[in-house]
Amino acid sequence: MSDPSTSPQTVDILVSGGGIAGLIAAAAFGASGFRTLMVDPTPPVVTGDEASSDLRSTAFLRPARDLFEKIGIWEALAPHATPLEALRIVDTVGRPATIRTERQFEGRETGDEPFGWNFLNWVIRRELARAVPDIPNVELRYGVGFKSLLTRSSEAMVTLTDGTMVRAKLVVAADGRDSPVREAAGIGVKTTRYGQKSLAFTATHDLPHNNVSTEIYREGGPFTMVPLPDIDGKPASAIVWMNKGAYATELLNLPPEAFNAVMTERAAGLFGEMKLASGRAIFPIITRVAERLASERVAIIAEAAHALPPIGAQGLNTSLNDLAELLALAEAHRSDPGTEAMLDTYARTRLNDISKRARVVDLFNRVTRSESDILQMVRLWGLKAVHDVKPVRMKVMQAGLGPI
Ligand SMILES: Cc1cc2nc3c(=O)[nH]c(=O)nc-3n(C[C@H](O)[C@H](O)[C@H](O)COP(=O)(O)OP(=O)(O)OC[C@H]3O[C@@H](n4cnc5c(N)ncnc54)[C@H](O)[C@@H]3O)c2cc1C
Known part of the structure; x- marks a missing residue:
């Protein structure tokens, strides 16, 4: 454990949150050559029979597989895929x-x-927990979380829950739907229940x-x-x-x-x-979308940025689209990832895609769950129309796979 009396650790990227999105983000930035620290108060649960095991599964779509290949973690995951x-x-x-x-x-x-x-989520966590520590430039620190944030135009100074401090060019919030980093950055959310x-x-x-x-x-x-x-x-x-x-x-x-x-x-x-x-x-x-996806030296990704109803495998796949965009921008600004211009571009591009996706999933959920006879007819005819008209079918399938 670090000694709080020592000077702050300096990294390029601090990832707050080691859920599936945070672990993949840490792997991606590390593999790309950025000095990366990931912190999470809770170590990953890597079995399927504990009370806190993640029993969901994730159907990773093609862009996610492409990202895993780029980072070098697909080889570890592939044997467990259906x-x-x-x-x-x-x-x-x-x-x-x-x-x-x-x-x-x-x-x-x-x-x-x-x-x-498709993968069981606890299996993804197990494989990532094994593979990510071998990626250069990445440190995973469990038992310690994000506590508070102070930023200036050139860097962020983060205090962790054990009192230690970290200077980072960029803080990546991947700390879930109630993201403490998002809250510390003063970014509100819009929630639909x-x-x-x-x-x-x-x-x-x-x-x-x-x-x-x-x-x-x-x-x-x-x-x-x-x-x-x-x-x-x-x-x-x-x-x-x-x-x-x-x-x-x-x-x-x-x-x-x-x-x-x-x-x-x-x-x-x-x-x-x-x-x-x-x-x-x-x-x-719920549907929850952050009002902004960035503030000074902070980028918000994954469920910290958007929680969607589990329809069409959009959740984590949308999160990986956030990460792919943020990583590409950081690579294009390698000497200083996290500048205002870079984060403005990230926030604008991703909020546009996320908002459209959230609207489609919200509408879809309202129509598919409804007991109203009219909406049940809309559901029936909507399905036939989307499938039976080839250009519509192709458009919907393409949109499900990548940014829209
Ligand atoms: C029923 C269901 C089914 C789903 N199915 C799919 C699917 O098929 N395909 C798909 O793409 N998506 C799916 N999703 C969505 C997907 O499961 C989520 O997007 C994903 O699990 C959330 O990952 P995350 O890493 O963003 O957040 P989380 O898993 O919530 O991780 C957040 C992490 O932040 C940590 N944290 C908390 N406080 C702090 C702090 N102070 N400092 C640092 N870290 C902190 C937490 O300990 C946690 O580990 C589904 C969702 C649901 C509800």
């Missing part, structure tokens, strides 16, 4: 669920490879997923199944199940047998019998 060849959308109504229509979007229509690659919660867990099922991700719509919100490797010889998927808050909490507390029966019905019987294969985690669903 490729996503297609996205199948099934529209249902009523209980038991009746299928109204379904459409499949093929990844290879937009390039000669899968749409993306939907009264929805999402369950995240792993399940096995009788019928194979064939590397196709399936979203089953019904009022309340989508039931999304993203392919995983087999568990004990049975096909398995990571599931995100959005519902009104009270019903989601009821589902969280159902005994496993009863939960399995409700889940099998909710999946419209498409995968045969379904069985819980992990604990169940619950998340409130």
